[in-house]
Amino acid sequence: MKRILVALLERAIRAGVEAGLLPATAPPSIEVELTKDPGHGDYASNVAMILASQVRKDPREIAGVLSQRIEDPEGFLEKIEIAGPGFMNFFIREGVLNRFLADVERESERYGSSDLGKGGRVQVEFVSANPTGPLHIGHARGAVVGDVMANILAAAGYRVFREYYINDTGNQMNNLGLSVFLRYRELLGEAAEFPEGCYRGDYIRDLAAELLKRDGKRYLDMDAEEAIRLFTDYAGSAILGGIKDDLRAFGVVFDLYFSERELYREEGVGMLLRALQDKGFIYREGDALWFRTTAFGDEKDRVVIRQNGAPTYFAADIAYHRNKFLRGFETVIDIWGADHHGYIPRMSAAVQALGYEKEALKVILVQLVNLLREGKPVAMSTRSGEFVTLREVVDEVGKDAARYNFLMRRSDSHLDFDLEVAKRQSNENPVYYVQYAHARICSIIRMAAERGIEMPAFGQADPGLLKLPEEIDLIKAITRFPEVVEGAARTLEPHRLTFYLNDLAAGFHSYYNKNKVISDDAVLTAARLFLVKSVLTVLKNTLKMLGVSAPEKM
RNA sequence: GCGCCCAUGGCUCAGCUGGAUAGAGCGUCAGACUACGAAUCUGAAUGUCGGAGGUUCGAAUCCUCCUGGGCGCGCCA
Known part of the structure; x- marks a missing residue:
């Protein structure tokens, strides 16, 4: 109905312009909204006021011109009233709105869908947690927001692809392997000091025990570095497997889990950097390579290759985003924790330096979740291993309640999630x-x-x-x-x-x-x-x- | 110090990108099952939209400043 009224108004404006009653200005975007007060009819529009401010005329007069020019051969309208400062209030004839129920019947399970996206390809990347431990409640919100966002875009006529970026290289992964290795040695009676940055959760010990059971104590005789590498691989893939299971139980299924390691195959990152260098966005200062993100509004330039020759996380991420666009996605949506908001300008700069539109990358920020039990905060800390996992939440309150609760606030605002309330079968x-x-x-x-x-x-x-x-x-x-x-x-x-x-x-x-x-x-x-x-x-x-x-x- | 986000009834939050008298839920109070399911419904009370200016026909919404909170400002990821 709204759309029909907008069309009627468009035609009326054109007619008014042709009749010389309205000056030919750029037509405003026409808005029609449902009224709150039945006295204002069923729908109302403020176009007359917008037009009036453009041409400095009395809005009520313009509204009058428009309402006389509205042609309504199908007889949708009972009447149009001009009210207040220049609102046009539309009263729909009895029985007209009911016809739209036929749309629901006809479209059935597709009712609500549209072709807004016109089949454009969109990638939604979300969760993307390091496989260094099970997903916790904080990841859960991002998972739901991403999943539902993807569903919405699909309904709006986009071709949607869901992707999880596995950050499976770098220090954190090393620390994971080391942590498991230390627990392993501990199980064999060797004292172990846990350095800063190590993971202490029970799952670390479980993984160590699994390896011990499977392979015995042969890793003790191995070169420690070699052993840690093996432990890293083992733990990483085991944890990732668990993450996938947990997500599936939560109703979140990805089209692709993309490994960061892919990016380093065949010098991918190096080639990318040379390409950017040719465009003049990369320069050397000291022993490091810098990316001129300030060219696109970032507040400072960023390092891509460290003094020690290793690429930064950012370098890999640039390569990853280029990879996304090369795969043919017109729009790429990243869902990040709100604490990463400072990362947006540089990522946006990178996308633009690669030659893509600024609007091709969109970022949805998801705020933290305050986990509560009966109104009291539940302590959380990943390192110490004290946290409530996604799995535990799903088991305790159920998938439906958990998902729904995560969608009850706009994603960029903090959310209190009370475990007791979420599982209560009541009006709360x-x-x-x-x-x-x-x-x-x-x-x-x-x-x-x-x-x-x-x-x-x-x-x-x-x-x-x-x-x-x-x-x-x-x-x-x-x-x-x-x-x-x-x-x-x-x-x-x-x-x-x-x-x-x-x-x-x-x-x-x-x-x-x-x-x-x-x-x-x-x-x-x-x-x-x-x-x-x-x-x-x-x-x-x-x-x-x-x-x-x-x-x-x- | 600089940058981004936020501030709306007692609590938790919406407010459709500038529209008519600012809305829900929870909580409080008062009511509704001899009725297709009471996990529901009906009614009531509660607001200087953090503060002060400005822009205009019109501001919770846009601009400036102030106050108070969150986050970010790594050759971490």
């Missing part, structure tokens, strides 16, 4: 509110079937009977869904879905408590069943995008 827990609406509708449909009432198709029901204010509101909410998905895709804000879902469920619950769907009036029953079925479809589609189950009973 919003997942159930939505799932309950779904289950309730399923229950109504079951009841109808038991009474031998057939589920009507759109053509069989008389949607014109749906004229209660709550029914109109529900229909409006349903027609809003595709816009919500588009909005979430455009702004990269997955939390919009949970807010929408909550609204829709509230609308339904309220309606349900006031009105009977199934009654003696067969025709009315058919119309209402159709409405409720439409709500069900939207609930189901949204929950699916969130990766949350839609139970038929609970």
Whole structure:
């Protein structure tokens, strides 16, 4: 409906310009919104005021010109009122909105999808935690945000690819191998000092024990460096395997786990740097190579090759991002912890230096999660091994509650996650509110079937009977869904879905408590069943995008 | 010190990129099951949108300054 009104307004503006009643300025982007107050009609637009400010005329006069020029051959509109400082309020004729329920029936599980992305290829890279330990609660939020963002983009018509970057080289991996090796020696009775930077979690000891059981004590006789390398490989792949399992249990599946080691094959990083050097972005100062990121607005230049000849993390990351674009992605979305925000300018600089548009790289920052139990903070520290793992959270509160909770705030704001509240089956827990609406509708449909009432198709029901204010509101909410998905895709804000879902469920619950769907009036029953079925479809589609189950009973 | 983000009822947060009287949930108080599922609903109270200026028909939203918080400022990843 919104789109139709925008089109009508566009045509009216053009007509006004042609008639010489409006000057031919750049047409503003036309906005139409649902009204909050029924006295303002169903939809309202502020175009007249925008136009007025451009041409210095009375907005109400312009609104008058526009509303006279609006052609409405299909008779959507009851009337247009000009109100306040120059709003145009559209009153939709009774029975018109109901027609849009046919869209829901026709598109069914695809309702809400659009072709906004026009098949453009987008890569979403997320989680990307070092395989030095199991995923913890902090990673969980990024995992859900990335996964759902990918779902939203797919629904909005993009071809989406999910990727996990495995940071499997460098000091941290060495420390992992060393940590396991030290535990191994400890198991064999050798005293071990744990240097700074080592990992102390129980899983380290478990890995050491596995190696001991499998291969005995032969690593003791080996050159220590060689042994640590083997331990690193073993521990890294074992931990990565665990990470994959945990993610799968959380409903997060990647198209590709990309190993950083790939980048070093065939001198990939070196060649890239030479290419950048040719473009003049690399210079030598002292024994190090620097990247001139300041050319693109970074506050200082950054080292890519250290004095000791080793590439920095940044160097590898440049190569990785180039690799992404070479694979044909037009847009690359990275999901990072908010503490990495300072890294954005240099990554953006790198992308531009490689010759890509600044907008080709988008970064979603995800803030930290405060893990609570009954309102009290749970202590966390990776190094010491005291942390609540993703696996434990999923086991304790369940996938649905965990995922939903992580989407209840915009991702760049802090989130309190209370384990006790999340598993409580009460009104404090919003997942159930939505799932309950779904289950309730399923229950109504079951009841109808038991009474031998057939589920009507759109053509069989008389949607014109749906004229209660709550029914109109529900229909409006349903027609809003595709816009919500588009909005979430455009702004990269997955939390919009949970807010929408909550609204829709509230609308339904309220309606349900006031009105009977199934009654003696067969025709009315058919119309209402159709409405409720439409709500069900939207609930189901949204929950699916969130990766949350839609139970038929609970 | 410099840079980025944030500040909205008692608490936790939305606010559709400048619109009409700032909205939810939780908590509090008062109500609703002989009704398709009460994990639900209905109603009530609570706000100088951190403060001060500015931009304009119009500001929670944009600009400047101040206060208070978070984060970043490695040849770490």
